[in-house]
Amino acid sequence: MADETRGAQGDAFDPPPVALSGRNLPVTPEHPIVVEDLTTAFGEHVIHQGLSLTVNRGEILGVVGGSGTGKSVLMRSIIGLQVPEEGSITVLGRSITDAQDDDDIDIRSRWGVLFQGGALFSTLTVGENVEVPLKEFYPEIGDTLRREIARYKVMLSGLPEDAANKYPSELSGGMRKRAGLARALALDPELLFLDEPTAGLDPIGASAFDRLTKELQETLGLTVFLITHDLDTLYEICDRVAVLADRKVIAVGTIPELLAMDHPWIQEYFNGPRGRAARDSRDRAERSDANRGS
Amino acid sequence: MRQLAEYTLREEGGARTVALSGPLTVAGVGWLDAELRKVAGPIETVDLSGVTAIDTVGAWIAWRLARDCGGEITGESEEARRLIEAVSPSENEAPVAAPRAELVERVPEAVGDLVVGLAQGSVGVVAFLGSILLGAWQIIRSPSRFRGKAVVRQLELVGVSALGIIGLMSFLVGIVIAQQGAVQLEQFGAEVYTVNLTGRLAMRELGVLMTAIMVAGRSGSAFAAQLGTMKLTEEVDAMRTIGVSPVEALVIPRVIATVVMMPLLGFYAAVLAIIGGAFISELALGLPFMTFLLRIQEVVPIKDLWVGLIKAPFFGLIIALAGCYQGMQVKANAEEVGLRTTQAVVQAIFMVIVLDAFFAVFFTKIGWG
Numbered sequence: 001m002a003d004e005t006r007g008a009q010g011d012a013f014d015p016p017p018v019a020l021s022g023r024n025l026p027v028t029p030e031h032p033i034v035v036e037d038l039t040t041a042f043g044e045h046v047i048h049q050g051l052s053l054t055v056n057r058g059e060i061l062g063v064v065g066g067s068g069t070g071k072s073v074l075m076r077s078i079i080g081l082q083v084p085e086e087g088s089i090t091v092l093g094r095s096i097t098d099a100q101d102d103d104d105i106d107i108r109s110r111w112g113v114l115f116q117g118g119a120l121f122s123t124l125t126v127g128e129n130v131e132v133p134l135k136e137f138y139p140e141i142g143d144t145l146r147r148e149i150a151r152y153k154v155m156l157s158g159l160p161e162d163a164a165n166k167y168p169s170e171l172s173g174g175m176r177k178r179a180g181l182a183r184a185l186a187l188d189p190e191l192l193f194l195d196e197p198t199a200g201l202d203p204i205g206a207s208a209f210d211r212l213t214k215e216l217q218e219t220l221g222l223t224v225f226l227i228t229h230d231l232d233t234l235y236e237i238c239d240r241v242a243v244l245a246d247r248k249v250i251a252v253g254t255i256p257e258l259l260a261m262d263h264p265w266i267q268e269y270f271n272g273p274r275g276r277a278a279r280d281s282r283d284r285a286e287r288s289d290a291n292r293g294s
Numbered sequence: 295m296r297q298l299a300e301y302t303l304r305e306e307g308g309a310r311t312v313a314l315s316g317p318l319t320v321a322g323v324g325w326l327d328a329e330l331r332k333v334a335g336p337i338e339t340v341d342l343s344g345v346t347a348i349d350t351v352g353a354w355i356a357w358r359l360a361r362d363c364g365g366e367i368t369g370e371s372e373e374a375r376r377l378i379e380a381v382s383p384s385e386n387e388a389p390v391a392a393p394r395a396e397l398v399e400r401v402p403e404a405v406g407d408l409v410v411g412l413a414q415g416s417v418g419v420v421a422f423l424g425s426i427l428l429g430a431w432q433i434i435r436s437p438s439r440f441r442g443k444a445v446v447r448q449l450e451l452v453g454v455s456a457l458g459i460i461g462l463m464s465f466l467v468g469i470v471i472a473q474q475g476a477v478q479l480e481q482f483g484a485e486v487y488t489v490n491l492t493g494r495l496a497m498r499e500l501g502v503l504m505t506a507i508m509v510a511g512r513s514g515s516a517f518a519a520q521l522g523t524m525k526l527t528e529e530v531d532a533m534r535t536i537g538v539s540p541v542e543a544l545v546i547p548r549v550i551a552t553v554v555m556m557p558l559l560g561f562y563a564a565v566l567a568i569i570g571g572a573f574i575s576e577l578a579l580g581l582p583f584m585t586f587l588l589r590i591q592e593v594v595p596i597k598d599l600w601v602g603l604i605k606a607p608f609f610g611l612i613i614a615l616a617g618c619y620q621g622m623q624v625k626a627n628a629e630e631v632g633l634r635t636t637q638a639v640v641q642a643i644f645m646v647i648v649l650d651a652f653f654a655v656f657f658t659k660i661g662w663g
Contacts, residue, residue, distance in 0.1 A: 109321075122627030140324030144331070145355070149320075152354055152384035161384065169626050188320050188349035219380045220350065221373070 028057050028190045029093045032223045033078055038087035040073055047073050049247040051087070060217055060224040061252075062234045064269065065244030071227045072116070074244070075193055078225070079113055092191065109137045111191040112184030116199065118176040120168040126154060126179040127164030133186040149186075157182035158212050174205045178212075185216070192217075194226045198233055210236045231270075231278035243269075299326045299345075299352070303333065310337045312359065315344030318352025327355055336364050343369030353377035354384075422619045426549060429541040441547055448551030452513045453559060460508050464496075464563035467504060468570025471495060476579050485579060489586055492571035493594040501564030502556075502602045503650055506609040509556065510642040514617035517548050518638035521621025522631035530622070540622070549614040556610030557603045564602060597662045605653050609646045616642040 033055035040048045047070040055061050065071050076082040078089055080096045089096040094107050120129050130150040134141060141149075154164045157178045168176055177197060184192060197213065198206035214237040217224050228234065234241055234255065242252045245265050251258055258266055269275055299316040312333065316322060340360045345352070348371070357378045360367050367378065395403065433440045475491040521544060524530050530540045572586035620638035624630050657663065 123629040134320070138320060138324055141320075142324070142328050142331075145324075145327045145351075148354060148358065148384075149351055152350070152381045155384040156350070156380060167626070185350075188351060219376055 028223065030057055031055060032057055032092050032191050033225065034090040035074075035078065036088050036090075038074075038077060038089065039085045040070065040077055040082060041085050046247060048077075048084075051244075051248040053242055053249045053252065055223060055225060056240075057223055058217075058221060059239040060213070060226055060237050062238035062241040063225065063227045063244065064229070064234065064241060066265070069244040070247070071244055072195055075113075075195055075225065075227060079111065079193060109133070109187050110189055111193065112187065112189035113193045114177070114180045114184045114195060114197060116195045118168070118180035120176060120179055120183065122168050125165050125167055126159070126171070126182065127151065129168070129179065129183045130154065130164075130186045133183065137187060150182075153182045153185050154179070156185065156216065158208070174201050174209075177201065177209065181212075185220075188220065190221075190223060192222045192224045194224060194228075196227055196229065198228065198230045203232075206230060207232065207236070213237055231275055232281065235278050235282040298322045301326060301330060309339070310335070311339045311341055312337050312363075312365070313341040313344055314356060315346075317347040318342075318345045318356065319347050319349045320351040323351055323355055330355065330359055333359075333363070338365055340365050340367045341369045342367060342371070342374055345371070345374065348374045348377060350377050350381050354381045357382050418623070419615070419619060422622070423615065425541050426545055426615075429539060429546050432539075433542065433546065439542060441543060444543065444547035445550050448547045449555060451516070452509065452548075452551045453555035456509065456512055456555075456559060457562070459512075460505055460559055460563050461566045463504060463508060464501060464566035465570040465573075467500060468492060468496060468567030469574045471500070471567070472571035472574045473578060476575070486581070486589075488571070488575060488579065488581070489589040490593045493568055493590040494598050496564040496567035496571070497594055497598040498601045499650070499654075501562075501567055502560035502606050502609065503646070505556065505559045505563045505606070506613065506646045507643055509552065509559065509610070510613045510616075510639050510646065513548075513552060514613045514642045515635050515639050517614065517617030518621040518635040519631055521545075521618060522624035522634050525622065525624045526628070526631065545614075545618045545622075548618055549611065552610040552614035553607045554610075556613075557606035560602055560606040560609075561599075601653070601657050601662055605650065608649060612645045612649065613642045616645065 031054050033053070035051060035053040038048050038051040039046070051074070053074075063071050063074065073082055077084050078091060078096065084097060087097070092107055092110055096107075120126070121132065124132070127147070127150040130153050131146050134146050134149060151161050151164050155161050159175060159178050159182065163171065163175065163179065168179065171179060181194075181197070184194075194213065198209050201209060210233050213224065213226070216222060217237075226233070226238065238255075240252055240254055241258060242249050243258065243263075243266055244250070245263075250263060251261055251266060255270065259270055261267075270279075297317050299314060299318045299322040301315070302313045304311045304313065312330075314326075318326075337359070340356055340363075342348075342356060348356075353374060356367060356370075356374070359365070370378065394400075472488050472492045476485050476488045479485050479487050479491070521530070524544070530544075533540050533543060568587070568590055572583045575581040575586045576583040617638045620634040620641070624634050
């Protein structure tokens with residue numbers, strides 16, 4: 001499976017014009033994220049070795065793996081927060097590993113990141129948090145428009161609009177995640193990184209967040225890189241799933257494809273009691289949809 | 295060069311049409327928005343057929359224009375329609391900034407807050423002192439709760455690791471006093487009294503005072519920042535739920551360490567200041583190093599040593615109290631940690647100097663001048 005994705009990297013730098021989506025300036029490449037032979041280490045402790053991963057445009061890629069397999073480190077490497085020992089990372093057609101600080105600016109306005117805890121600026125209101133990237137990248141936007149943008153982004157992320165003038169400390173955990181999402185969406189990014197978005201949410205809140213992610217992905221034409229432990233999220237919204245184990249991506253594919261593999265970790269993950277429960281609930285949902293349709 | 299969105303205003307038989315063209319995206323609409331807000335009067339149609347790219351910001355601008363001018367959107371692409379649908383439920387009435395009162399209300403409110411804050415602060419400090427005494431009483435009743443390791447750790451942080459910087463500072467201060475004192479005393483032909491000046495000043499005042507300032511800056515600030523961050527990350531709450539009293543585990547070891555270390559550091563600083571003075575007198579004043587030290591024994595009364603040593607624990611108590619109290623007051627956010635840390639240092643140094651003035655008068659009155 002890993003070989004297959006690597007084979008597709010040849011045309012990563014020659015993007016065809018985007019059909020339908022009018023966003024032809026700048027164009028989202030066919031493979032917005034291409035990671036090749038990545039090696040990361042903290043001192044002696046090697047996290048990734050020879051890791052390769054390609055993300056397709058317009059998909060929601062779920063990234064799973066046991067605790068400590070370096071899912072968050074992979075995300076931090078891709079967005080340039082963690083400098084790898086070896087290997088190359090190309091995001092939106094630009095090399096992250098060779099980038100100088102100045103080159104990064106442009107590319108940073110084209111992705112949004114939701115950190116695990118939300119990472120909202122605690123001294124600013126939610127609305128002001130959303131305004132920060134707008135101010136930073138597009139200072140020519142007037143105050144009124146910027147405020148309006150902040151408010152509809154807050155609305156898009158599923159918060160009541162009056163949450164815009166609340167401080168992060170006044171919000172619940174789930175609302176803080178949504179506020180973080182609003183800030184990640186501030187610049188209408190092409191790429192969205194979500195680090196365990198549903199961790200710590202109640203099941204209803206988590207599934208609402210999943211639906212929101214899917215909706216936004218469809219409406220805004222996003223490519224989503226989603227780290228999760230939540231099997232329901234994988235079944236509900238992920239187009240493909242990448243499995244991290246043994247310091248590399250051992251498999252990428254749809255869940256049925258993964259289930260067909262006999263890697264012990266994958267089998268245990270998807271066929272364990274929680275995996276089966278998630279699959280059953282998914283099947284039930286599909287059956288009831290089908291019944292309603294007929 | 296960034297491509298910008300443009301607009302044209304057409305008028306056909308009284309029906310006005312605004313045609314938007316170019317990339318209607320967040321990168322290209324800053325100028326367009328400002329211009330469009332100037333367009334007054336009703337508009338029949340907002341034509342999007344010339345739009346090459348659109349995102350939610352562009353969709354919002356088109357939709358707002360149509361809403362405010364009572365027009366209709368035409369010629370939009372499939373994507374544009376989807377985006378407009380997504381942003382249109384926004385009512386956009388809530389302000390983004392936290393509500394802010396008028397100046398006439400804000401000023402009295404700020405003054406009132408300050409007064410109330412001051413009163414509550416005083417009560418708070420007393421309550422904090424009370425909780426420390428209570429904690430100390432608990433420890434005395436059941437000494438097994440005394441956290442020896444934490445105290446030793448704090449003794450090291452407050453005392454041992456400060457030796458270098460405090461020593462260097464005192465040594466240099468000693469040099470300055472001896473050298474500057476000698477310059478002035480020379481005018482009366484009394485250079486020999488440089489020894490008295492340096493020795494008595496170092497023992498009574500400077501050793502302890504400079505040490506207090508240094509400890510407030512090093513350890514008082516660290517206490518406030520540590521405890522403040524622990525409050526933010528809910529570590530303090532976690533301790534309480536486990537049944538560990540934060541006062542016993544965090545505050546008392548720090549208070550004990552500072553109270554114990556201050557006299558030792560103060561004495562050490564005084565000695566280093568005298569050595570500094572002796573050093574410069576050998577180099578610049580022609581008074582040999584050993585002679586300077588031997589003279590110290592004769593001219594500095596033992597009372598001066600006691601004056602310095604008695605003050606030191608009180609200064610230490612003030613520094614530790616200010617640091618721990620401010621740290622435990624942190625509630626909301628990261629900015630508050632910084633603010634409280636600053637306050638801890640400023641309050642500690644201010645209170646130390648005020649107390650020092652009282653001590654100076656007190657010791658003179660009881661004849662230890």
